[in-house]
Amino acid sequence: MSDVRVELHEIAHARAGDKGNRLNVSVIAYGPEVWPILLEQVTEERVHRLFRHRGATKVKRYVLTKLQALNFVIDDVLEGGVNASLNVDTHGKTNSFRVLSLEVTVPEEVLSRLRQARRR
């Protein structure tokens, strides 16, 4: 069985929320098979790297085992927040999909089963 490299978007969904200069992004496994991949590969450091250029000072990852979800809290990333930022997206809500663009390595079979399930 070989592994494929895909975007996190293939195996998880996400939603972003903002409070001041702080963003939270949930990352939720599409199924139990991919939960271990999230735990192992979607780390604080890798998420921080996605936002360093925006000035993010800190990323904290919370793990919710019962929901098979991660919650990332990213500080100082919104250029001051909704009332100060010049970004077209002052709330930073589009960033859920920046996190979903992270590359992950997934066993081909697991990916294939997920895709099949989606087509039903």
Next chain:
Amino acid sequence: MSNTFLMGCGAGFSGDRVDAPLSVVEAIAASGKPGAIMFETLAERTLALGQEARRTNPEAGYEPLLAELVGPILTTCARHHIPIVGNFGAANPPAAARLIRRLAEEQGLPELRIAVISGDDIRDTIDLDSLEIWEGDAGLAGPSNEIIAANVYLGAAPIAAALSKGAQVVITGRVADPSLALGPLAAHFGWDWSDWDRIAAGTLVGHLLECGAQVTGGYFADPGYKDVPRPETIGFPLAEVAETGEMVITKAAGTGGVVDARTVKEQILYEVHDPAAYLTPDVILDVTDVDVTEIGPDRVLVRGARGRQAPTRLKATVSFPGSWLGEAEISYAGPNALARARLAAETIRKRLDLRGLAVQKRLDLIGALSAFDSEAGDLQAEPMSDLREVRMRLAVSSPDKGAVERSLQEVLALYCCGPAGGGGVRSRLQNRIRTVSYLVPRNAVSPQLIFEPGSAA
């Protein structure tokens, strides 16, 4: 579940779909069960704008779409004993009450019992020097002089008290959003305010409902990955809540949208930081032990909310004037669109420099790169696809309104001075309202409950 209370939501923010409340109210009425409907229409900016509006017009300052939201459901709610609870009072709850009184009279509902909760507005009494800044805003400068609005987040107890006194409509200013659901639930079930796990459950109901369609298929569709049936008619949420605090999240039959484990999980974590400590005026909610189970089509059972004693201080948000924000855009399409848009951006940069416009600025190429980039354009170096339509956007900020206006004029001038084929210039100038949050001791806050004069005794 027997003995359930149906908590519904008719609006998740100011500007939400005005036809949404109908399916919620009709479902509660048809069920024969006790229930209530909440409306959440109060963003920070809405409250500040309401405060400004009230200064020039004493009857203004409440949610602008109030009549459209509540008018169509008022009679059904009165007839079926479905209380309406909303923060649509915004900066002027008494005036909102007078509007609803007029609607009630027009609809032949004499003496409708309308309650007004105030005490959130602390603009005239707040002493910022004595208060600690909320940790999330640490490092931000507070207001230097004029305060537009200062409102403390009230909790659910005054809402529950109003309902226990027979209120058919409860109008608030700033309250914690989940309190709009917790109030009706606590009143109905007679929950003790220090029964932390039940208060936590009621808070979770409110948190799941407070964004309207966000739990029933709104802000969710990702075609081919997460499909949403009939997104144009998404049914707003209903929670069937038991005395124990267990809830089933659902929506009215026949409406569009979807309620499943995925939609509920996305909303559980929305705007949550530490999931073991979601702070509200009523409780500290812990969702780490929550489980989410699909029990039928568009029916999700949610259990496991836990609570700890509410914080000793309440959060207050203070709004004050910020800088001027200007935005201007121009489109380029067809062959070589990206190169022309890039040239326009470069030209604007040089124009702002040579005109000596010392504004904070940002240049985006919408379609190629905008929302994900930093202000300095750190991602511009990455390769871009050769797009056939790009919208060049300038955003500038300055305390100097004239400098902002002159900057925007430079984009307009591209019509005759800029790259070929530019079109669709739009610009916008806005005075920003800044906010900083503070922590206020509970004993400094006094919520008041008054019934609007025309209410039956």
